[in-house]
Amino acid sequence: MDIDLLTNIFYAMVRTGTPLLLVALGELVCEKSGVLNLGQEGMMLFGAVIGFIVAFSTGSLWLGVLLAIAAGMLLSLLFAIVALGFNANQVATGLALTIFGVGLSTFAGAAWVGKPLTGFEPIALPYLSDIPLIGRMLFAQDLLVYLSFALFALVAWVMLKTRIGLIIQAVGENPDAASAMGLPVLRVRTLAVMFGGAMAGLAGSYLSLAYTPMWAENMTAGRGWIALALVVFASWRVFRVLLGAYLFGLASIVHLVAQGIGISVSSNLLAMLPYVATIVVLVLLSRDAIKTRLFAPVSLGKPWQSGH
């Protein structure tokens, strides 16, 4: 295995892991506040289609990204109204949101199928991108990948180091106590849900404007669900979300590269690799049950109303 091959694998690993990372970061914040939103796949698809339509019509990729984020937030606001405002079952509402998002994106995108678009191209930083192994991976990506690095840093900092992070956690752990302390529980949760929607919309636009710049129905192909599982297996810890997303990306790429080289392993086994590797590693990391319980949001998925 030569060094160019490894460089390429690491580069592709980040590209493949990025949509998962974006969605999982959003869902992490959302779940930390105590809300389980299973609508990620739907919000991603809606973001993907809106991003594509806007970018194609206006010629501005960034406007596409911006409105994709808005589209994700719009759907998540719908979720918040039903699940938080009316206290509907969060699992059912989230599933309904996914079904709605899939249908809505198909409907909205019908006229945009089969249209080619020049998406975000990779921008290589001089010198840095020539570093062996990690140069291409970190410094020769497109702008949305760079943005995902920044967003990861932002979420990690906010969740671990700031008062906002503490407030989100307090609301997710014990909403009654948080409310008694004067925290606006529902407002915090609504904002967390909308942040999740924004990230899913952004991830969708990454798919339709950078990863494979086109619109095709169902183009997320289950990535929203994988990201949801990642958050759980990462036991709600932000660095493990990053690890899990890239690990999944790495295993997906190795599965493809190994076949081209002619390593003869059953391709069905190889296809399982991303799932198995990610789960095994994250489960091993989380085998300390007490610590894991410490990080799991206690009130996850439980409806809450003030005055109870």
Place this chain on the structure above:
Amino acid sequence: MHKKSKGPLLRTLVAALGFSAAMSASAADPLKVGFVYIGPIGDHGWTYQHEQGRKALAEKLGDKVETSFVENVPEGADAERVIRNMAKGGYDLIFSTSFGYMNPTVKVAKQFPKVTFEHATGYKQAKNLGTYLSRSYEGRYVGGYLAAKMTKSKVVGYVASFPIPEVIRDINSIQLALDKYNPGTEIKVVWVNSWFDPGKESDAANALIDQGADVIFQHTDSPAPIQTAERRGVYAVGYASDMAHFGPKAVLTSIVNNWGPHYIKASEAVMAGTWKSQDYWGGLDDDTIQLPISDIVPADVKAEAEKIIASIKSGEFHPFTGPIKDQSGAVKLADGVVATNAELASMNYYVENVKAELPK
């Protein structure tokens, strides 16, 4: 996602009550034709082309037919449920359009002997169940010829879905063309274990290009591999629909499936009562396969490709003409012998010069 066109209320009610079998279609009733799709109609590939075929049918026969489709139907139990619901719902003719629908279709066909079924790319027939497929290997052979002429690295890449005869046959067909027109050229195969996942298809194309492939073929349903080839500055051969606009500098040709004529013929036969179960193979000769060759192909190469197309059309040349050996060197087709449809339909070996190993 189940789109239904207009239908008399009474008939729908009766069907809903399960009395559909009692209502044999009278002459005035439109023929109800149902389609089951593996992907979204907007995949711009395999399913998209079937949908074009359905539209051609609806347009040609007008109110003599009533068509509808269900898209995104996973292979397996879901497929059986969808096909059975159609049969129960008073459909007269049902097209199931993916290899993995074979056993579900066979099962439902047995339970509904009065309904006519046609299954794409399979090999199991029954009295009321016919099969149909496109001889995509003819297009692959011509694509293989173009690849042989255009490759510089002598490595060709193939983004593959599942190791089923249809896919294996097409890989072999390309290798045979490479052997003839540029000996020593290798085909690398990457299986993505999916018919439709643009991201993964693109990753696979990238992996192949990283490993030296400079012509990319695909046996998956989205234009993502084409787009990747265009971005990376290598050539590509599209599949299922004309994908040239996704890679104007990359696409040498696309192997376009044109299903409309068959859907029209089959529907007319059912209406006339002359439909018979058969194994229909449509190819270049009857326009089921179309090969728009791009202008980026040099004129002399294009002229030669047109000659190959003409010789396949006239029946003078068949890509699978012996001597053909498998990877172990065992003779599969003796000198001058042409493969039968049955042999093609069950092809489960790579030809001699394919370097990859067939997944078990």
